[in-house]
Amino acid sequence: MGQNQSGSPLEQNWSGYEEFMKEMNASPSTEQQNQLDDSDQASQPDDTPYAQLIYQALMSVDDHQMILRDIYKWIAENTDKAIDPEFTGWQNSVRHNLSMNAAFNKIPHAHPGDKAKKGFIWALDPSAIRNGIQPTTRYRAKKDDPKSSSSGSKPNKGRVQDILRQRSGRRGGQAASRRAAREVLQRHDRERERGRDAHSHRARHHKRNTSATSTASSVAEASPSVLNAPYPPPPFAAPAPLSAFEDSEREDVGPGYSGANGLPELWIRSGGYGGGFRGFGMGSGMSTPVTSGDEGFRTDDEEDDDEEGGYFGGAVLGGASSSGGGALVHTSAATAAAHAAAHNAAHIAAHTAAMTAPFRMGLPSMSAAGVMGAGVDGEGDMGGYLAGEEGGGVEFNGLPRAGEESGGWEFVEEGFGYEDQEHEGMGFEQKFEDDEGGFLG
């Protein structure tokens, strides 16, 4: 932190605590050593959003990446979130934010052998390093707007994307609804025509919500600037010239991650867990299918995070990763491959290497993706990771196409709403059959 992470809410020790004390009445002096930031500390002694805290945590280290535990630690040390040892809800919140805020990308562990077997490394997205982050909510599905359409490059393409965005992983606190849906499907073989269902559902929720809170609009004042602006880049943004990403033409690609080979990375869009849930509840292995991908290569600036296509998470392809030249973040669908590389299980590694070779040579990302999937699937170690492992007919036999081609999207689209699924029972395979290649599906 010396240089970075100046934003730590609690300053070096318990200043935050102190403030709190004040608020609380009892004020145990604690002689505050930090006078400078008292001003804003008071304003956000502790209500700094988690996303922000995470941001600060990540900014506090040179490579802007940490594993979950470190993030916990940072927060525990620099905020009062973790004060009650019995209450671990804050960790849930941290995870929530990491998952949901596009500014945080996960990348596989470089070397597996170690001990970091589990989980990923959470890295700040390059654009976030420069511009700060945005509220987590922003990255959430843009609901309400009922697939309004609007952007419609491909007449239906744009639409599809919007939809995906909105719907992606609708799940819910209620798996119940999903489950319910499943039941319904089973019982009366989805007697309804398709679609509409989800909408009405959503609409209802929304409505309820709104009405409930309708009266309380006055408060917005609280933290005005912060509200709509991305979290203040200036204050928290990386000290101007950061080694890693700054200046780079391709800012999104950090050195070390930017493919030693200089090749563009493959980016796939994070579809989340939606896939597995699409209708089946699970299919364990496939937490996250590739659900999108406007472009296989990412050469544009950070703008990508607000284009309708959605934000992109990077994916490290097996071999590439292990060689240090791979791309970056990746989302669950790619997890298998990432892990394969990361853990470096001999056979898998070998296989992966072989499979990814083409990628290194500059194959289009799509292909690479396909290879990636193929390489990993069935390796055994990754077992549950791949959709195919358990999803029934789903396999990585081709390209888990994630991108432009309507094929991919449509497929995804289709799969997303559990309501949409025709597949009662589980006609999973056939369903996707025509999609061919589809999904990760």
Place this chain on the structure above:
Amino acid sequence: MGQNQSGSPLEQNWSGYEEFMKEMNASPSTEQQNQLDDSDQASQPDDTPYAQLIYQALMSVDDHQMILRDIYKWIAENTDKAIDPEFTGWQNSVRHNLSMNAAFNKIPHAHPGDKAKKGFIWALDPSAIRNGIQPTTRYRAKKDDPKSSSSGSKPNKGRVQDILRQRSGRRGGQAASRRAAREVLQRHDRERERGRDAHSHRARHHKRNTSATSTASSVAEASPSVLNAPYPPPPFAAPAPLSAFEDSEREDVGPGYSGANGLPELWIRSGGYGGGFRGFGMGSGMSTPVTSGDEGFRTDDEEDDDEEGGYFGGAVLGGASSSGGGALVHTSAATAAAHAAAHNAAHIAAHTAAMTAPFRMGLPSMSAAGVMGAGVDGEGDMGGYLAGEEGGGVEFNGLPRAGEESGGWEFVEEGFGYEDQEHEGMGFEQKFEDDEGGFLG
């Protein structure tokens, strides 16, 4: 259910699991299916949390205990979770909740020889019987009442906690306030005369709830009581006089478990993961260190769960357990010992027996805990289980005191961080060095 499990959300219409069906008939607790109670069914159709369902299941039987299968069965019969026979994810959730929610304790089978061989008996924690349970997500550590104040050994410790507690979360809208309220209530409840009237507790909650949601009251109606209170004790609370625990001086000790030998049981506190997280995040292997132990013997009333020391999970020590005289519940840290006894691994049992001998003789808990840890640690079987295994310096060489004593904290902190380990990455240790104890601080 007349008296018990009146909350069953679903009728027993379903009949999917054949496996369960078989048992169903024989099961004494199931014969009288719920005939009515439709009334409250409406109130919590299906989104009842698993923890709650389990709670209901356990409350539905006199002794408040069941084996996993029975719990599955109960849920299958009384909810719609198991409607899709193909989908067994719910069982996973059930196990997860049993494991992670402090309200559920596992106790070894009385007669090992029988058929019960596998697994444990899951029993509702006495405090849960009275006060309901807490969400699994929030509390890993066991306790229905967070180390209340009362004995604030360390003058400032208790205070800090109170403050922190309230503070934590804060920003988050209702949840925070809800939590704060709950905590306050709980604390008060507890430290107050043992009014053990869950009702007042509940009533207060209710009230608060109402006021808080004043404007949005229409919505709040939905499931009023459930909203802000720990899972509603009253409705689900045990029918007044329950065989097992009622009246007993030592309610925490159920018949059959209360040491046939008449010896007091050893209770160690479940530190859950909280300890680990306090500053470091984890310390993998040691899921649950003994984080506290105000007293080694538990002869007091249920109050023990609210002493500042925190709640205690029971630990079965090797020899004791195998002899049928062992104590009761145990948490992961103690798992090794429990298993040793239960499974009767020769060498381990021997070792454990030796180690626990002192305990049986009445050593202070601290010692006992230490012994236990020592005995188990390094056994190999438990491998990662103990802190020492992976936490680096963390060991059960003493009392990993988690609470008041600052000393304890230090200990935990030190060992917990994985950073301590090899990866210097982040001068973690020193960091805490000066913090001393405080952590999280």
Place this chain on the structure above:
DNA sequence: GCCTTTAAACAATACA
């Protein structure tokens, strides 16, 4: 409405 926190479900591992 947007944003945040929190709850919680569901997943998938990893271990034991």
Place this chain on the structure above:
DNA sequence: TTGTATTGTTTAAAGG
């Protein structure tokens, strides 16, 4: 198989 712990993804409730 059962149990425990952790990490991740996603919805949703509630409140400012």
